[in-house]
Amino acid sequence: MTAGASAAAPLELRGFSAGYSQSEIKVVDASFTLARGTLTALVGPNGAGKSTLLKGILGLTPVFDAGAVRFFGQSLDAARERVAYLPQRSEIDWNFPASALDVVAMGLYRRLGLFRRVNRAARDEARAALALVGLEAQAAQPIGELSGGQRQRVLLARALVQRADLLLLDEPFANVDELTERTIARVLEDLRANGTTILAVHHDIGTVRANFASAILFNVRVIAHGPAESTLTDAAIVRAYTASNAANPAAGGAA
Amino acid sequence: MNAPSLAATGLGANTVLVLLGCGIFGALAGAVGTFVIARRRSLIADVAGHAALPGVCLAFLAGEALHIGGRTPWLLLIGAACTALLAAWFVPWLTRRFAIGADGATAVSLALFFGLGAVLLSLVQSHESGSQGGLRRLLFGSAAATSSADVKTLAALAFVTLVALALLFKELSLLAFDEQHARTLGFPVRSLDLLLTLLLVATVVAGMQLAGIVLVVAMVITPAAAARFFRGSIARVTAIAACLGAASAVCGVLVSLEFEHLPTGPAMTLSAAGLFLVALLATTRGRAEAVQS
Numbered sequence: 001m002t003a004g005a006s007a008a009a010p011l012e013l014r015g016f017s018a019g020y021s022q023s024e025i026k027v028v029d030a031s032f033t034l035a036r037g038t039l040t041a042l043v044g045p046n047g048a049g050k051s052t053l054l055k056g057i058l059g060l061t062p063v064f065d066a067g068a069v070r071f072f073g074q075s076l077d078a079a080r081e082r083v084a085y086l087p088q089r090s091e092i093d094w095n096f097p098a099s100a101l102d103v104v105a106m107g108l109y110r111r112l113g114l115f116r117r118v119n120r121a122a123r124d125e126a127r128a129a130l131a132l133v134g135l136e137a138q139a140a141q142p143i144g145e146l147s148g149g150q151r152q153r154v155l156l157a158r159a160l161v162q163r164a165d166l167l168l169l170d171e172p173f174a175n176v177d178e179l180t181e182r183t184i185a186r187v188l189e190d191l192r193a194n195g196t197t198i199l200a201v202h203h204d205i206g207t208v209r210a211n212f213a214s215a216i217l218f219n220v221r222v223i224a225h226g227p228a229e230s231t232l233t234d235a236a237i238v239r240a241y242t243a244s245n246a247a248n249p250a251a252g253g254a255a
Numbered sequence: 256m257n258a259p260s261l262a263a264t265g266l267g268a269n270t271v272l273v274l275l276g277c278g279i280f281g282a283l284a285g286a287v288g289t290f291v292i293a294r295r296r297s298l299i300a301d302v303a304g305h306a307a308l309p310g311v312c313l314a315f316l317a318g319e320a321l322h323i324g325g326r327t328p329w330l331l332l333i334g335a336a337c338t339a340l341l342a343a344w345f346v347p348w349l350t351r352r353f354a355i356g357a358d359g360a361t362a363v364s365l366a367l368f369f370g371l372g373a374v375l376l377s378l379v380q381s382h383e384s385g386s387q388g389g390l391r392r393l394l395f396g397s398a399a400a401t402s403s404a405d406v407k408t409l410a411a412l413a414f415v416t417l418v419a420l421a422l423l424f425k426e427l428s429l430l431a432f433d434e435q436h437a438r439t440l441g442f443p444v445r446s447l448d449l450l451l452t453l454l455l456v457a458t459v460v461a462g463m464q465l466a467g468i469v470l471v472v473a474m475v476i477t478p479a480a481a482a483r484f485f486r487g488s489i490a491r492v493t494a495i496a497a498c499l500g501a502a503s504a505v506c507g508v509l510v511s512l513e514f515e516h517l518p519t520g521p522a523m524t525l526s527a528a529g530l531f532l533v534a535l536l537a538t539t540r541g542r543a544e545a546v547q548s
Binding site for chain 1: 293422423425426428429431432433435436438439440441442483485486487488489491492
């Protein structure tokens, strides 16, 4: 890795657009840079395209502009091992036959390599990640029998074993119990303190300041970005929540 | 059971070979089915299974036209694989391209491919060699009419497919559980999906002589669905599905040999359905889900 690449921002977007089809672009011309070791909330109304932005950054939507995103100064394929993603809990089939430990170990599949089975070292690593989120006792339990909050923590542990330098989280705090909320907040803060960069979609504008130092107000476009305290002003929030949801670049350009 | 009693019950060397071949096919069908269900591809699998019919018929007609014989086994297998693959590609394409929903696309494709197969089958029947008890058996399967050479070929195909599944078990599990996660980890999701389709088609083709084209997919789905009532990892559930598949296949063959006019496919699938019921009633999870509904 060159010195330039290691100094580059963990995530940089320049005029990034994404969506599910050309006629339905949900993210228009987004530009922002995340500095190393920051914990940023991505906030905006329902249907603002927050999840689409995250998925677009990771190339998970059909339409996205890969060239407009740089990870540590590199393309996604080059930086793949430094980036981890936490999907919304509802996108997972929880009836799938697997234990909590099995799911967390999946985060290690790429590092294990082709044809290699999950070995003892991988299981130990997965167990350690489960301990970090307070679920060591549930390691062997089928995921279908876990509570919603426990499921959320399993997914976080799966992202943790990837030892990524950049975490993209979709609604980590949505519909979780208090213990889970506290656990996730503590884990994220510890990661941030150790230099991990985190961007998390957050649904509840009232609790942003408690858990995040920075915030991006987003509604199809980036409305504001900065320290949570100074960014989430009443005026900016009103602007984000009343902005047109129309994602069509031509129509959305007005106002 | 020892050798003398085998002879006494009329189970010759060929029957033992057929049972063994069916057992391997059943195990493969159960194992592949676990992934087909987890990836929610059951209906596409159904279409692909039925779509083997036009391929078999086209291969027969091509073999006749080329004077290499319509019933050349490898030609029939290739024909079946081609149209089954085409169907497996056609259903998702139809779903993406037109606003008829996945169920609409599935129903249209099933009618299209199987209807075409039925028309071609009547063409085949008009050929002399085709009418001689030939391809009609392919509809519902016949273990008794399968030669030992055919059984060896099918068992080899099934075995190779099982090995491929075992080698890429970890990657296929990842795909089946969370496709997006597989993508973010950098796994080639499209290739893995294609591989799963190829495994399915190989299973259909390996089983169509024994279980029949109409019901071969039931052998893929039913044992795997029954295995989902058991707790455990995907590896354990796959192993259980393979055992249930092998047991239903062997059981089906024995029953169909006992009753002369009973085709093998229905006997196999009914055995599998019976095991499904047993699993439903015998497992905690099965009972819980039955009560919920």
